[in-house]
Amino acid sequence: MLDGVRLVGDLTLFALKMVWWINWPRGGVIWPIMYQTGVLSIPVILITGGFIGMVLAVQAYDQFAMMGMENQLGTVINVTLVKELGPVLAALMLAGRVGSSMAAELGTMRVTEQIDALTALGANPVRFLVVPRFLACFLLIPLLTIVADGIGMLSGWIFSTKVLGVHSFYYWHHSFNFITAYDVLSGVIKSVFFGAAIAIIACHRGFHSEAGAEGVGKAATESFVYTFIAILLIDFLLGTFFMKFYYVLWPGDVAMV
Amino acid sequence: MSLIQLKHASKSFGSQHVLRDITLDVREGETLVLIGESGCGKSVTMKLMMDLLEPTQGEVLWDGRPIRSRSEKQITRERLKFGYLFQQAALFDSLTVFENVAFGLRQNKRLPEQKVVETVHGRLRDVGLSPDVVVDKKPAELSGGMRKRVGLARALAMSPAIMLYDEPTTGLDPIMSDVINELILRTRDREKMTSVVVTHDMHTVRKVADRIVMFYPLTRLKPDEPQIIFEGTAKDAFASDDPRVHQFIRGEAGERLTELAAA
Numbered sequence A: 001m002l003d004g005v006r007l008v009g010d011l012t013l014f015a016l017k018m019v020w021w022i023n024w025p026r027g028g029v030i031w032p033i034m035y036q037t038g039v040l041s042i043p044v045i046l047i048t049g050g051f052i053g054m055v056l057a058v059q060a061y062d063q064f065a066m067m068g069m070e071n072q073l074g075t076v077i078n079v080t081l082v083k084e085l086g087p088v089l090a091a092l093m094l095a096g097r098v099g100s101s102m103a104a105e106l107g108t109m110r111v112t113e114q115i116d117a118l119t120a121l122g123a124n125p126v127r128f129l130v131v132p133r134f135l136a137c138f139l140l141i142p143l144l145t146i147v148a149d150g151i152g153m154l155s156g157w158i159f160s161t162k163v164l165g166v167h168s169f170y171y172w173h174h175s176f177n178f179i180t181a182y183d184v185l186s187g188v189i190k191s192v193f194f195g196a197a198i199a200i201i202a203c204h205r206g207f208h209s210e211a212g213a214e215g216v217g218k219a220a221t222e223s224f225v226y227t228f229i230a231i232l233l234i235d236f237l238l239g240t241f242f243m244k245f246y247y248v249l250w251p252g253d254v255a256m257v
Numbered sequence B: 001m002s003l004i005q006l007k008h009a010s011k012s013f014g015s016q017h018v019l020r021d022i023t024l025d026v027r028e029g030e031t032l033v034l035i036g037e038s039g040c041g042k043s044v045t046m047k048l049m050m051d052l053l054e055p056t057q058g059e060v061l062w063d064g065r066p067i068r069s070r071s072e073k074q075i076t077r078e079r080l081k082f083g084y085l086f087q088q089a090a091l092f093d094s095l096t097v098f099e100n101v102a103f104g105l106r107q108n109k110r111l112p113e114q115k116v117v118e119t120v121h122g123r124l125r126d127v128g129l130s131p132d133v134v135v136d137k138k139p140a141e142l143s144g145g146m147r148k149r150v151g152l153a154r155a156l157a158m159s160p161a162i163m164l165y166d167e168p169t170t171g172l173d174p175i176m177s178d179v180i181n182e183l184i185l186r187t188r189d190r191e192k193m194t195s196v197v198v199t200h201d202m203h204t205v206r207k208v209a210d211r212i213v214m215f216y217p218l219t220r221l222k223p224d225e226p227q228i229i230f231e232g233t234a235k236d237a238f239a240s241d242d243p244r245v246h247q248f249i250r251g252e253a254g255e256r257l258t259e260l261a262a263a
């Protein structure tokens, strides 16, 4: 418990230090990291998005068919996708692919004294290593989430119409009637927070890696576990916030949950 | 004058105490050699000197002023007076040899590219490496001894006023070791560099040391015994009648064998 509080405090300090040093890094530094984070994540994001769409279709179809509401299938798939499952599952996937590898990379640099060497040569390690990774996650993870959402919508639609036999017109007609810009936006805003959490936790774990291959492995694992928890926590808090905020913006209106 | 001073500095990692109440100074222009058993805290001491680690107790002074009385920015700037050769070289493994050696120059000095190339090649030659052969290689493609020398070239490229060498000749063949020893002497004489050298190599000790400080592992000391068990010239060290110093310098296992067998 005490350790948990200390960890949160440490992470906060680390994040503040990062914010203090934030600037746009040189191209030679940021582009390879952007490429690693963004481009190389596209395959796993396509797979994640593709399956969420189809799984949602399979899961929701029976219940909706029972009530004779097959044509509403698009609504539940698309709303769930953009508000909740798209951002969360994409973030969890990226916490594994991007976060753990960042933690392992920085952990290796820590235990081989490369981080000390940066300091010794007058380059601030936070500015040099953490800031570009943070920017890459902060900017690209929301974009990747949007890609996952898009693929999920597409695969959900194809599966519903081609396999489950839902009428394409009604599928989209009902979806567009119900889905709001607010839903889409709240999903994207969540993913911005997820991206920040992934980068900060991964870099923090890497920076504090213990010696040896074992230490680096531990840093990577811890990075994933802590990020996983952080994502669920942020999802819950922001979900609650967006629900309350909806009533503040549109009192009396009923939110589509 | 003392460029670096440790005042009653102690350092622990969690519950492991490594240094206890160390008071030590590095004087301008001298070559100070730190010796002692593996794990007694020599590398940690050098990191304290350069503010890569902070003491748990006590303080470290640069030019007679506590490091902590400076702003973060000042510390970063003044740290550039130091060059550090890391025990495992600590080359950036995503960069080529050239980029490694040029790193500090590019980071801190606005030099024309031609000047950077000149400095990098010059320093690589100083450490006995042929620039044409190594510049485009990645650290992973080099042998251990070559990596170490690239690390040395990288530190020297910044023309530091103070060089901290962590085992500069470990892993090098006897001839290359002597090249490095000569380099340490040469930088002191020509560039008026102050040096701190950690080494297990008695040739290096004999050749470069103006002053020797010997550390003893805390685990083998009683709570009130000082951790620095010898301070003086190389000649004094080789003539010392302290059995611990004697044993170390001659490299005799002595009672340790029976201790190890018992453990």
Ligand SMILES: Nc1ncnc2c1ncn2[C@@H]1O[C@H](COP(=O)(O)OP(=O)(O)OP(=O)(O)O)[C@@H](O)[C@H]1O
Residues within 6 Å of the ligand: B013, B018, B036, B037, B038, B039, B040, B041, B042, B043, B044, B045, B087
């Ligand atoms: N960053 C660190 N975290 C935890 N423990 C450390 C760290 N750095 C050093 N130590 C511990 O401090 C002790 C002294 O380490 P140090 O590297 O200074 O030894 P050394 O005298 O340089 O030995 P060697 O001659 O083998 O290089 C060791 O027991 C080591 O485990």
Ligand SMILES: [Mg+2]
Residues within 6 Å of the ligand: B042, B043, B044, B087, B166
């Ligand atoms: Mg050492």
